Amino acid sequence: MSLSSVTSTKCPDDFMVSKLLGEDEDSTVVLAQDISTGKQYAIKILDQEKLAHEDKLSQVQKEQHVISRLKHPFFVKLHYTFEDEKRLYFVLSYAKNGELLSYIEANTSLPLECARFYAAELVLALEYLHRLRIIHRDLKPENILLTDDMHIQITDFGTAKLPNDHRSDLKRTTSFVGTAEYVPPELLTTKRSCISGNMSITALIISDLWALGCIIYQMLSGKTPFHDDSEYYVFQKIVSRDFRCPVNMDTDAQDLIGKLLVVDPDGRLGSAGLGGFDKLKSHPFF
Numbered sequence: 687m688s689l690s691s692v693t694s695t696k697c698p699d700d701f702m703v704s705k706l707l708g709e710d711e712d713s714t715v716v717l718a719q720d721i722s723t724g725k726q727y728a729i730k731i732l733d734q735e736k737l738a739h740e741d742k743l744s745q746v747q748k749e750q751h752v753i754s755r756l757k758h759p760f761f762v763k764l765h766y767t768f769e770d771e772k773r774l775y776f777v778l779s780y781a782k783n784g785e786l787l788s789y790i791e792a793n794t795s796l797p798l799e800c801a802r803f804y805a806a807e808l809v810l811a812l813e814y815l816h817r818l819r820i821i822h823r824d825l826k827p828e829n830i831l832l833t834d835d836m837h838i839q840i841t842d843f844g845t846a847k848l849p850n851d852h853r854s855d856l857k858r859t860t861s862f863v864g865t866a867e868y869v870p871p872e873l874l875t876t877k878r879s880c881i882s883g884n885m886s887i888t889a890l891i892i893s894d895l896w897a898l899g900c901i902i903y904q905m906l907s908g909k910t911p912f913h914d915d916s917e918y919y920v921f922q923k924i925v926s927r928d929f930r931c932p933v934n935m936d937t938d939a940q941d942l943i944g945k946l947l948v949v950d951p952d953g954r955l956g957s958a959g960l961g962g963f964d965k966l967k968s969h970p971f972f
């Protein structure tokens with residue numbers, strides 16, 4: 687595989703691995719130190735043969751392409767990429783404090799000021815992303831990492847969509863993209879042809895705002911707004927907008943969540959027709 691967009695002067699021997707951060711069927715992420723500078727990085731390592739066998743090379747290339755375009759503090763930064771005969775290596779900024787999800791779970795919810803702070807950082811991050819016409823499509827607390835000074839760094843662009851990129855979904859026409867509890871209703875109800883590329887980028891961009899509404903709800907209540915034991919019932923709840931905010935939730939937060947979790951994408955706060963991100967940022971919750 688050719689990692690064309692980033693050339694690197696580094697190789698695996700330039701780093702000393704100190705611990706495993708996580709692994710799944712596709713990749714291993716390790717904490718490593720650049721031997722020459724002492725700087726810490728998270729290195730994502732992928733098995734080339736496995737990727738080729740499972741036909742996932744193009745997805746990885748796209749993820750690398752998206753991350754290398756992002757130059758904003760609220761996104762994980764890709765510092766180097768290199769490969770050897772067996773593996774691909776993505777050297778990423780290390781988000782020392784791990785996933786936002788673990789802070790929500792450890793405290794069963796976040797204090798209001800804290801949720802407001804992370805909601806505001808998420809809005810700024812999405813505004814930047816959407817200016818580049820990139821849609822994340824899998825925004826959730828597991829993919830929001832925290833740096834050593836507790837700012838967000840959004841990661842996992844494996845299912846992101848770029849303008850004029852119809853490739854990514856061609857093999858996905860029978861399923862949605864993203865994670866069940868955060869997926870917007872339009873991606874569950876729109877016909878297959880739309881999911882595979884005909885849906886306009888403007889319409890798709892608004893889908894990240896639905897996920898934002900879900901995350902704000904989750905930060906304040908500890909639960910996702912549409913949860914159930916079975917994915918089928920999660921989807922039923924999403925398309926019928928079957929959720930209720932806890933009565934003790936801050937009323938401005940309830941109002942904001944209600945304006946983000948709107949079934950019609952064009953009726954969602956932050957959509958271009960409703961004043962875009964400026965309108966969203968001036969909501970009383972912030």
Ligand code: ATP
Binds near residue numbers: 780785
């Ligand atoms: P995917 O949904 O793509 O399979 P994942 O949720 O399994 O992703 P990975 O991206 O494979 O996560 O990362 C594995 C683990 O390493 C996760 O726990 C993640 O939080 C952690 N991790 C990934 N990137 C970083 C980073 N830049 N800094 C710190 N931790 C990271």
